[in-house]
Amino acid sequence: MNKIFLPGVALILVVGCAVGTILIVRQGKSSGDSGGGGSSGLATHSKAVAAICHGSNYQKECEDTLGAVNSTDPKDYIAAVLAKAMKKVIGAANMSDKLAVEHKSGEEGxxxxxxxxxxxxxxxxxSLEASNMMIKGGDIRSIEDRTDDLxxxxxMVLSFQQSCYDGFEDKGGEKEVRDTLHTEGGLDGIQRLTAVALDVLSGINNLLSAFNLDLTVNVPSRRLLEEEDPSWIHEGDRKLLxxxxxxxxxxxxxxxxxxxTITDAIKSYPKKHQGRFVIYVKAGIYKEYPLVDKKKPNIYMYGDGPTKTIITGNRCVEPKKKYKTFTSATFAVAGDMFIAKGIGFENTAGSVGHxxxxLRTQAPHAAFYQCAFRGFQDTLYVQAGIQLIRECEITGTIDFIFGASRTLIQKSQIIMRKPMENQRNIVVADGSLDxxxxxxVVIQNSDISPEPGLDRxxxxxxxxxxxxxxxxxxxMESPIGGQIQPDGYLPWTGDMYLKTCYFAEYANTGxxxxxxxxVKWGRGQLTKDQASAYTATRYLEGAGVPWLASTGIPYDPSFTKS
Incomplete structure (x- = not known):
């Protein structure tokens, strides 16, 4: 398997070292307990497993995995789940290789x-390798500080697994292969074990308590980025503003x-490049399908404005099914810390293309500033990772902002276009699995409105x-056009997911x-305290506001109107 360097890991390690932390550890031992042995050690182990697995959606999987850990080091519990999840992913990858050979001359889909x-x-x-690097490279204190990065x-693992599954149609040969991957290949096991790993991270305080560890963390105060005075940004990054x-x-x-071509410019990225790699794309219409792959981090690409520098394509799923949703993207991003400014990304297939x-992004972190995403169905695929989208235009029809990422959209124009006859427009279709x-998807201080001629x-x-x-x-804090139906939200199929989804609003207007x-199955109106969980400093800070600061892109750290 190919090893790759993930700059996000290095960034996190540096940040982790820079944060002042005081660790207080209290660990009691009875006379009969020497480390993990004896009845006391067994009791502590059982307590840890019970604390983590209680309430898990996959309780048996959780208990079986953590129950096999013979250690008093809380870090080993996380490592055990990651190792088991990795085994499942590798098994599924090997199965996909085998299936590729078997179907080499088969159906195109x-x-x-x-x-x-x-x-x-x-x-x-x-993604799992990055997680393992963090576990192996730090103590429980540093891991506790960086649970949000994990x-x-x-x-992202959950998103990739589900995207693999969703890529097959629910009929014929595609369904047969999908079901093979799901059962024999272990796709179902990937989701279960990744969910257990998330249980461990969410219950890390319970885990520490079970081992009688008390962590007190003091983090130095950090000035938030403000539009009018971003003086604390690194001088080199401030130039982006x-x-x-x-x-x-x-x-x-x-x-x-x-x-x-943009594709050739991306390919020129030097091996082992350090720092930003800046690509300037002059005004023009570029008919190509660029990919920023995972081995090309820290690319900053800027154009002459989203109406002048345009990257365009027309790949689509229908009518000839030449592409899947995943491969229909005009522009795709996997490299960490990607930034785009002043560029238009479009797919011109139209509503008939389904x-x-x-644009599709699966970068661990990506930011888009003063860009445009123009399309119809499935315009903006925020597939995985963490995204900041600021002062952009997003146009589309059905589910035109979708994926399974942590995405914050601020101060943008979200425009509903005219779809085919009898079709309904839906702004967001989030794919969160856990x-x-x-x-x-959080949309803040953004105008949600129709294009002229759209009849509600x-x-x-x-x-x-x-x-x-x-x-x-x-x-939240967004003006909403009158074309939005009074009930606000639409079921997917019947009452499926209505009890577990989470749709809510705060301080909107219009x-x-x-x-x-x-709808009664929504979560209604949030209080100010509840809504504050979705402001930049809380929704993205755990993932590292320093990465936002390093982009040089302005953002609103908190509420804008209340």
Whole structure:
């Protein structure tokens, strides 16, 4: 298996070292207890397993996995689950390789879905490797400080596993291969074990308590980034706010740069490059399908504005099924710390193309500033990781913001377009699979409105619908257009996921804001204290506000209007 360097790990280690921490450890021993042996050690072990597994959605899996750990080091409990999850992912990856050979001359849809699975499972392996590096490289104190980074990687594993499963149609040869991967290949086991790992992280205080460990953490105060005074940003990064930095390479269709295509510019990324790699894309319409792969972190790409620098494509699922949703993306990002500014990403397949992605991101961290994402169904695929989208335009029809990531959209224009006859518009379809993963889409201080000519009676519009069991969408401090139906949210199928999804609002305005008529299965209106959990400093800080500061992109750390 290929090993890769993940800059996010290095960043976290540096941040972890920089944070002042005081650790107080109290560990009592009875005369009959020497480490993990004896009845006292057994009792402590049982207490730890019970504390973590109580209330788990996969309690037996949790108890079986943690019960086999013979250690008094809390870190070993996390490592045990990760090791077991890795075994399952590798098994599924090996199965996908085998299936690829078996179906080499088979149905095109089957082959495409298997190839997508291979890529996705490799990404899951990479995320688990990053988690293992953190566990091996730190003590329980540093791990406790960085549980949210671990949570991000585990949430990505869940997303990749589910994307693999969803890539197959529910009929014919595709269903047969999918079911093989799900059972014999162990896709189902990946989800269960990743959920158990999230249980361990969520219950880390219980785990420490079971081993009589008391951690007191003192974190130095940290000034929050403000639009009007981002003076605490590193000088080199502050340049992103004003004049753009000197590019490493320039892309220009007229030959005035080093490259004529964005794809070639990305390929020029030097091996073992340190620091930012800056790509300037001059005005033009670029008909290509660039990929920023995971071996190319810290790319900053800027254009001359989203109406001048446009990356366009028309790949789509229908009518000939030449592509899957995953591979329909005009632009795809997997490299960590990707930043884009002043670029338009579009998919022109139209409503008849059904799923047709303009941009897909699975980067651990990515940020988009003053960009545009234009499409119809499935425009913006925030597949995995953590995303900040600021001052952007997002247009679409059905589920046009979707994925299973932690995404915060601020100060943006969200525009509902006219779909096909009798179709309904849905802004968000979040795919969160586990409530402990910390994923969901938050839209703050953003205008949600229709394009001219959209008739709410012909094409009803909704804020969200529950794509997966723990789908989450929060709308706050945003003006909502009157085309949004009074009930606000739409079921997926019957009453599926209505008891577990989480759709809520806070301090919205406009004719489409109708709190008294929202569906009863939603979560209604949040209090200010509840809504504060979804502001940048709380929703993204656990994942590292320092990464946000390093982008140089302004963001609102808290509420903007109340």
């Amino acid at each position: 089957v082959k495409m879905a298997i190839e997508d699975c291979k890529d996705l499972l490799q990404s899951a392996i990479d 949570r991000n990687w585990l949430a 004003g004049s753009n930095p000197e590019p490493n390479v320039v892309v220009a269709q007229d030959g005035s740069g080093q490259f004529k 799923q047709a992605v303009a 409530p402990k993963a910390g994923t969901g 009676n012909v094409n009803p519009c909704y804020l969200a619908r529950p794509w997966k069991a723990y789908s989450k969408a929060i709308f 004719p489409g804001y109708s709190p008294r008529t929202r």
